[in-house]
Amino acid sequence: MKIMNIVKSINNALDLMLRENNKVVVYGEDVGVEGGVFRVTEDLQKKHGVERVFDSPLAESTIVGSAIGMAIAGYRPVVEIQFSGFAYPALDQIISHMARMRNRTRGKFTSPVVVRMPYGGGINALEMHSESMEAFYAHTPGLKVVIPSTPYDAKGLLISAIESDDPIIFMEPKRIYRAIKQEVPEEKYAIPIGKAKVLKKGNDVTMIAYGAMIRECQKAIVMAEKEGVDVELIDLRTIYPLDKETIADSIKKTGRVVFVAEEPTSFGVGSEIMALANEEAFLSLEAPPKRVTGFDTIVPYPQGEHFYMQTPEKILFELLETARF
């Protein structure tokens, strides 16, 4: 065991998979020499050579598109999009091909590509650097969408993603890249995709979140406890496919749901959680399921970002309303 933050544990997972499987390649803008702008791929080129860990030209569509080709030929490319806000030029390759190659060819050709991208706000960056558009990917048939919230999960989920025969969108909460440290085994282990995790048991309200919001929720929950509200916290870990059983079981128990995320509210992941609560636990609902999510606006520049972000207090405010409905 070693103490790792998320940057380190992802680096460790990549290192390990590069060592174990010579079909794994890692590339993207500044991924090689520089080791990535967040240093997630640091030293991997030194360890595994310039043919397997390398810089690409600045062109997101073909970063993903070429990875699809490699994957068809038996490789396991793990590509990095520097910020999730720069994945938009790659959406066509992701939607039209990465997600569909298997279906289109009745399984003859597959595209088990992992697209890694840091997402979310809270790092005082300019526009386009704080996006949380995971709902795009979740709504795209053929993809799986994974978002870890801890170093331990990040490693185990990334290993599963690389070993998965399906294409994976792997979104990394850059805000907590270095903020959370944890003991992480140095050997290989996998955390299954599609399984949520109940981080805390509770009876009054089911709180659902993922990524960097988990930490904010945990703070809110401590405050809520003082107000006598006992919260069950679920870390989704996979956005698509949702772990409907875990979520529904919890809602059936508590009758109340609060969903917390950075995304714009409307037509987001939260909407699907609201739908799920209805479809799976309608008769148990004691209060309207609630979204504590971003405004339907552009994430503001740093000076205004605090208005947009979900803070423990804001979560508490909404949580108490739901608990006392």
Next chain:
Amino acid sequence: MKIMNIVKSINNALDLMLRENNKVVVYGEDVGVEGGVFRVTEDLQKKHGVERVFDSPLAESTIVGSAIGMAIAGYRPVVEIQFSGFAYPALDQIISHMARMRNRTRGKFTSPVVVRMPYGGGINALEMHSESMEAFYAHTPGLKVVIPSTPYDAKGLLISAIESDDPIIFMEPKRIYRAIKQEVPEEKYAIPIGKAKVLKKGNDVTMIAYGAMIRECQKAIVMAEKEGVDVELIDLRTIYPLDKETIADSIKKTGRVVFVAEEPTSFGVGSEIMALANEEAFLSLEAPPKRVTGFDTIVPYPQGEHFYMQTPEKILFELLETARF
């Protein structure tokens, strides 16, 4: 008044706006000489000249991107994406710029572009030609998303879209391009964006749909009537912003909601409607709001498409369950 189908009424709206406002330009692939692959822009080049109605190179990103530039300079470009499945290369321009130029410049520069795109299935086409990914646009802050279901609405809504100071995604139900004929005034009129329309009053269930699904719903409703179920039918017409008042009022009255669309079920427009039902009418709900929507799969090729599409019978099946819950 003249009898028009949707192709004709859109053509008429474009013709009228080109005549009235010399800042309106219309372009896209095959839009000029050919008049569009669906003939929506037929004869417009002849009438208004090759400078205002023209063919562009095959490049969706710059079709939209150049329109943003023109709009900043005071033009009102109406661009056509040949099929909504080929809009994906333009998503970056749509999300990163078209939707944000006003916000980014605090209103100094705006991008009142109208992006027209035929969407939806049912025309026996190959892959990528039957997409219904309106939820992408609805989830993108800064856009408005409009989908007409009749010739009359198509004209009035398109005129509003061209006159709107906001960027508009205008999705056209190609399946019923020529299927519905209606009297349409030849003069100018506008239908407000953001206003749903109650097509039929009813007391038992609120049915919500748009585009080509309206017709299927109407057929289902006739069948339901025979089973003693009285349905209220709402045509959304605008997907974002949703007309929450109209929707909520109806749900409060009926206590039951069925949403019908072609889109993949998860994380779609339907999810937001489910959320809305909860947030706005929780205490009135007598049954879990229901989605009658596409599978979370790729729209099958024509031989399999009937499995995927919402038919009157399938709608009835789900409707009855909700009505009798």
Next chain:
Amino acid sequence: MFEVYHPVKGELFEVIDNKGNIINQEWFPEIDDSTVLKAYKDMLFARTVDLMIVSYQRQGRIYTYPPNYGQEAVSQAVASQVDVENDWVVPAFRELPLYLAKGAQLRDVFLMYMGDEKGASWSESKRMLPISVPIATQLPHAVGLGYALKMDKEKHVVYAFVGDGGTSTGDFHEAMNFAQVWKVPVVFIVQNNQFAISVPFNTQSGADTIAVKAMGYGMKGIRVDGNDFFAMYSAVRDASDYAREGSGPVLIEAVTYRKGAHTTSDDPYKYRTKEEEEEWDKKDPLKRLKYYLMERELWNNKDEELLLKTFKKEIDQAFLDTENSMSYELNEVFDHLYADQLGDLIRQKKRYKEFMEWKAKRQESVQNK
């Protein structure tokens, strides 16, 4: 070759004239008569398939179809020398002779355009991607396949196709640049058939040729008469040798003409003249090759008549077999999207079956009334 016919010169690389006479002996390929004859027959076969599909389409037995009519020599030049097992083919959608050479079955082609995904994967053929519906988006895949060949130290090549319209897309540009930076063994072949649906080349492209675009990537490029089988054959051979040796990618502009409609839904007379078509008809790739063969007494009209008869029978039989054996189960919709069965899809499938049962019962009860 790529220096002699350097794209900056804007020259067209040709080997035979419209009457099949050799006009460029120096670059006439080393190729034996039997290969030439086979190429002719294969092109004739492809053309016959095309024509018959168009007629099936008119009969309402097939959906929209994009013919290869007039462009057959371009992909036949690859078909005549492709390594069927090992080279990769990345199609656009007008390379029928090559699909068939690479192991696709007529059934696949029929199924595809009759609206069944089962045709899209070319049954048992090796290393050939499905046709690409979104224009030019296949080119990045070719780059990745080339990278894999390079990593695996396989001395094979990727043949990637795209149309003149496709060269306007961002993906074309990105893929060309990646290919050259990574020096992958990809032969890019642009079928410049003068139109993208209704849009003519001069409205499509700022440059006078497509070959010249190679220069913007530091790539080898050449502008070839795509209706001249021998010129195409030579160009493809030199390009693939170059790529196979690890020297990097090559761009071939194949200048050709789409003699037919864009697809069966299109009417070309909205945007071009009969005169133009007649002009290009003289350059028809089959006619030219036929002149060549007849001149050498390797072929005559009677041979052709006989062969066409056999072809038609074979094709019609295959079409009937396909029609008669078509089936599309609910499972087809769900079962190939993910490697495993997702809960959501299982639930959705189950719900659909419940609906089917309900529907069946309801029809029964209606009938019983």
Next chain:
Amino acid sequence: MFEVYHPVKGELFEVIDNKGNIINQEWFPEIDDSTVLKAYKDMLFARTVDLMIVSYQRQGRIYTYPPNYGQEAVSQAVASQVDVENDWVVPAFRELPLYLAKGAQLRDVFLMYMGDEKGASWSESKRMLPISVPIATQLPHAVGLGYALKMDKEKHVVYAFVGDGGTSTGDFHEAMNFAQVWKVPVVFIVQNNQFAISVPFNTQSGADTIAVKAMGYGMKGIRVDGNDFFAMYSAVRDASDYAREGSGPVLIEAVTYRKGAHTTSDDPYKYRTKEEEEEWDKKDPLKRLKYYLMERELWNNKDEELLLKTFKKEIDQAFLDTENSMSYELNEVFDHLYADQLGDLIRQKKRYKEFMEWKAKRQESVQNK
């Protein structure tokens, strides 16, 4: 000029050497001393702003910032001749001298990088788009602006900027092609500063030069020493004359060097050497212009010392003013997204205010305990 320095030759268009001596009299621009002197001062001003922002950043008073250091001559060449009212400027993000010439205020630049959108719109400046965060995506906008100028029969031009990294993107390609097909008056200027963050030009691009890419679009192009103010001035003038006359767009490759870090978060020694930096330091655009001016006794070190002092004072004052007057209201988040106020946004804003009230009350009650 575009024939003499045709990109196919791979030549670099230069006018002065590293010591400020004229080495190419033929192409030395018609420019009076006062304009040259002003250009020098403006570049010096921009460089001073840059250095001071970097130091504010180190003090934690500003967020990540991308300096222009070493590249000032490229956009100054435009700044010295742009029509401030009528030409359009479409920035990448390293054209500080031009932003200021076009009417941007220091306050705008500060606000932008202090994290306030109010800086992004360049206050009262006319016809200049905000900097573009997603690389190269601004180029299609330039095409559209050019189209509008053409339609409106305005004899003005669009100056559009992008980096070497940006030339790899699909949008670069599409925009170049559209511009040429539509013959719009756009001067595209690529600042080839040798790096895209850590990625050097030879990993970025298959071609040896960026100018040669113009050929792939049938466009005029030229490769210019971007650190040579006079060469850039001449090239920009000829290009804009060409465009203004309606002849079409031009691509200028400005060969330069990013002397500083990519941004204040970057450490260039991860990917390049001090030696390389020293080599390029000799070509520093300010140094070269200063040699030129000093040789002609238009400038001396004392002038510079004095001016720098004034500059620093002015900049520091502007920065303090900005800091002291900063404010960011909740409305800023909502009020500029749509032309009208959407119900959803009104509700969300209202809800946020309710939260704020609740929070205030809660803090009160905590304090009262």
